[in-house]
Amino acid sequence: MIGSTTLPPSGTGAVRRFLREYGHEILVALAILALLVGVGLYNPRFVSARNLTTIFSGNAYIAVAAIGMTMVIVIREIDLSVGALIGVLATISGTLAVSGAPIWVAWTVPIIAGAAINAISGILVAYARIPSIVVTLGMMAILQGGLITATGGTWISNLPPEYLLAKMTVLGLPMPLVWAIALTIAAGLWMRLSPFGRSLYLIGGNAEAARAVGIEVPRRIVAVFMIHGAFAGLATLLFATQLQVIQSTTPPNLELIVITSAVIGGVSILGGTGTVFGSSLAAVLFATIGSALIFVNVSAYWLRAFIGTLILLTVMADMLRRKRTMKGA
Amino acid sequence: MLKRHGHETVLAGLVVIALLVMSFQSAQFLTTGNMLNQGRLMAEVALVALAMTFVIVSGGIDLSVGSTMGLCAILTGVLWQNMGLPLGVVLAIIPIIGLICGLFNGFLIIRVGMPPLIATLGTLALYRGLAEGISQARSVRGYPEWFAGIGQGSILGLPTQIWILGVALVLAGVILGLTRWGRTVQAIGYSEPAAHFAGLPVNATKYAVYAVSGLAASLAAILFVSRVSTTRSDMGTGLELDVITAVVLGGTSIFGGRGTIIGTALGLVLVQVLKNGLSLAGVRGDGTLVLIGVVLVLTLVAGAFMENRVRR
Structure with missing residues (x-):
C-alpha cells in the first residue's frame, strides 16, 4: 500500500500503478460525478452554482476534520469524541470573538485547545493502554456534558463580521473550499512523503514491526491524537463561522459523519491503509448524497439510514478485498 | 473471597459510601418511595447492561443497542397506530425485531468478519x-391504559420493573457464572482461537450473545414506551454510553474474558445513585x-494500572 519511490515508472505501467494505488479514491470521485450528472438531469437546480457552493463549501469542515480522523484510523485507533470536541471549540472560539479578543486569537486558540484536549485521550490510549473506543466514548460524554453545563445552552450571537472566516473568499472561491483543498493536499503529501507520515502506516499495519525498527509508538500515538485535535480546531473555524450565531450544543452525529467519511474514502478500519484524498472526496460524496436526497424528494430523515448502509457496504468491500489479497499472496 | 472478588468488594464499598453521602445531602434520597422509583427508572439501562456484559465478556462490543431500542420503540408505535395491529400482537413482534437486529450484528461480525466496533457503529x-425514516420524526401517543400498566404499574407493592429486573439479574448471573454456556462465553473472550480448538461452539455462541443484546434492547424499548406513554425516534440515544459505563465500572474487562453480573449490577446501582443524588442536589442532567x-x-x-501490576 505504501508506494515505493524507487524506479521511475514508464508508460502504461505508471497509469496502472496509479489506478491500483488510488483505485478507491477514483471510485469515490466517479460516484460524485455520477450523482451530479444523474440528479442534475433529473433536477437542473441541483447543479446550480448556489447549490454546488452549499454542497462543497458548506461541508468543507467535514473534510478537514476527516483529515485528522484518517490519521487516527490509519494507526488503528478511533475517536468518537470529535463531534463534541468541535462543539466545545466552537464555543471557546465564539466566546473569545465576542469578548473583544483580537480575531487572530479567536482563530488560533481552538487549534491549540483541540490539540491539548486530544493529548489527554492520546496519553490514555498510548500509555494507560485503554482502547481508544472507550477513552473517546468517555471524553465525548465529558465534553458534551461539560459544554452544556458551562454555557447553559445559550447561543453566541453578535459575532464580529471580520471573524466570519467561512464567509470570506480567495480569488473568488469560498474560503472553506480553499482550506479543505489546501489542507488535504498538504496532509496527503506529508503522509506519503515524510518519514513521520509514512511511519503511521507501519504503526497501523504492524505495530510490532514499527517498534522493532525503533519507532517510539506511544509517542507517535499521542502526536497523532494531537494533530487530529488541531485539525478539529481548523474544522471548527470553518464550521463556527458559517452562520451569525454559534449554538452551544454539539452538532449531532458529527463524529459518525467524520468517521464514515474516512471509512468510505478507503481508510481501512483495520489500520495501515488509506489516504486523506479518499476521506476528503468521501466527505464531498456524503454532502452530495445528502443534498441529492432533497432534490429527488426523498425525506432527509432517511439520510442516516443511507449513511449506515454505506458504512457497512464499504467495510464489507474492504473485508472481501483483504481476504482476496491474502489468498493471492 | 477478597482476592477473587476484589473489584466487586471495592465497588460495593463505594456504593455504600455514595448512599451515605447522598442521604446526608438530601432527606428525600433514602426514602422507600425514591428507591423504588429509581429501580423503575434504571430498568431499561439495566436490562441492556446485563446482556452487554455477555457481549463484552465474549470479547465484543455492541454500540447499536440505543438505536435498536429506538427502532423497536418506533415500530411499536407504527405497527399499532399506523398499521392497525392489536397492541398485544405488536408486543409479540417487537422482541423478534430486536432479535433480528442482534442477529444481523452477529452476521456482520461472525460471517463477514468485521470488527464488532465498526459493525455496530454502522448498525x-x-x-x-x-x-x-419510518417515523418521519412523528411521535405516537395515546396508548391504552393496560399497556401503561407495564411501565407504570406495580405488582404486590413493587414496581413491575423491579420484578423483571430481579428475574433477569438472577438468570444472567446463573448463566454467566454457573453454566457451561457462560464459561464458553468467557473462554471465547479470553482467547477465541483457544476456544475454537477446544471444540467449543464459538460462532453459535457469539450469534447468541449478539441476539440476546438485541432482544434486551427491544424489551427495554417496550418498558420505556410503556413508562412514558409516547414513542419518539430519538429514544435510547446515548444508551450505549450508560450501558458500557455500568459494565466496565462493574469490573468487566473491555478486552473480554473476565466479568461478573454482580459487578455489572453494582456498577448500575452506583451510576444510578450518583445520577439521582446529584439531581436531588440540584445538579442538572448534563x-x-x-x-x-x-x-x-x-x-x-485504575483497571489498567491494576492489570499492569498483576502482570509484573
Whole structure:
C-alpha cells in the first residue's frame, strides 16, 4: 500500500500503478460525478452554482476534520469524541470573538485547545493502554456534558463580521473550499512523503514491526491524537463561522459523519491503509448524497439510514478485498 | 473471597459510601418511595447492561443497542397506530425485531468478519436511520391504559420493573457464572482461537450473545414506551454510553474474558445513585453526563494500572 519511490515508472505501467494505488479514491470521485450528472438531469437546480457552493463549501469542515480522523484510523485507533470536541471549540472560539479578543486569537486558540484536549485521550490510549473506543466514548460524554453545563445552552450571537472566516473568499472561491483543498493536499503529501507520515502506516499495519525498527509508538500515538485535535480546531473555524450565531450544543452525529467519511474514502478500519484524498472526496460524496436526497424528494430523515448502509457496504468491500489479497499472496 | 472478588468488594464499598453521602445531602434520597422509583427508572439501562456484559465478556462490543431500542420503540408505535395491529400482537413482534437486529450484528461480525466496533457503529447509524425514516420524526401517543400498566404499574407493592429486573439479574448471573454456556462465553473472550480448538461452539455462541443484546434492547424499548406513554425516534440515544459505563465500572474487562453480573449490577446501582443524588442536589442532567464520563475513564485507568501490576 505504501508506494515505493524507487524506479521511475514508464508508460502504461505508471497509469496502472496509479489506478491500483488510488483505485478507491477514483471510485469515490466517479460516484460524485455520477450523482451530479444523474440528479442534475433529473433536477437542473441541483447543479446550480448556489447549490454546488452549499454542497462543497458548506461541508468543507467535514473534510478537514476527516483529515485528522484518517490519521487516527490509519494507526488503528478511533475517536468518537470529535463531534463534541468541535462543539466545545466552537464555543471557546465564539466566546473569545465576542469578548473583544483580537480575531487572530479567536482563530488560533481552538487549534491549540483541540490539540491539548486530544493529548489527554492520546496519553490514555498510548500509555494507560485503554482502547481508544472507550477513552473517546468517555471524553465525548465529558465534553458534551461539560459544554452544556458551562454555557447553559445559550447561543453566541453578535459575532464580529471580520471573524466570519467561512464567509470570506480567495480569488473568488469560498474560503472553506480553499482550506479543505489546501489542507488535504498538504496532509496527503506529508503522509506519503515524510518519514513521520509514512511511519503511521507501519504503526497501523504492524505495530510490532514499527517498534522493532525503533519507532517510539506511544509517542507517535499521542502526536497523532494531537494533530487530529488541531485539525478539529481548523474544522471548527470553518464550521463556527458559517452562520451569525454559534449554538452551544454539539452538532449531532458529527463524529459518525467524520468517521464514515474516512471509512468510505478507503481508510481501512483495520489500520495501515488509506489516504486523506479518499476521506476528503468521501466527505464531498456524503454532502452530495445528502443534498441529492432533497432534490429527488426523498425525506432527509432517511439520510442516516443511507449513511449506515454505506458504512457497512464499504467495510464489507474492504473485508472481501483483504481476504482476496491474502489468498493471492 | 477478597482476592477473587476484589473489584466487586471495592465497588460495593463505594456504593455504600455514595448512599451515605447522598442521604446526608438530601432527606428525600433514602426514602422507600425514591428507591423504588429509581429501580423503575434504571430498568431499561439495566436490562441492556446485563446482556452487554455477555457481549463484552465474549470479547465484543455492541454500540447499536440505543438505536435498536429506538427502532423497536418506533415500530411499536407504527405497527399499532399506523398499521392497525392489536397492541398485544405488536408486543409479540417487537422482541423478534430486536432479535433480528442482534442477529444481523452477529452476521456482520461472525460471517463477514468485521470488527464488532465498526459493525455496530454502522448498525448504530442504520437502525437509528430506519427509526427516523419510518417515523418521519412523528411521535405516537395515546396508548391504552393496560399497556401503561407495564411501565407504570406495580405488582404486590413493587414496581413491575423491579420484578423483571430481579428475574433477569438472577438468570444472567446463573448463566454467566454457573453454566457451561457462560464459561464458553468467557473462554471465547479470553482467547477465541483457544476456544475454537477446544471444540467449543464459538460462532453459535457469539450469534447468541449478539441476539440476546438485541432482544434486551427491544424489551427495554417496550418498558420505556410503556413508562412514558409516547414513542419518539430519538429514544435510547446515548444508551450505549450508560450501558458500557455500568459494565466496565462493574469490573468487566473491555478486552473480554473476565466479568461478573454482580459487578455489572453494582456498577448500575452506583451510576444510578450518583445520577439521582446529584439531581436531588440540584445538579442538572448534563453535569451528571460529565461525571459518568469521568467515572468511566477513571475506572479504566485504575483497571489498567491494576492489570499492569498483576502482570509484573
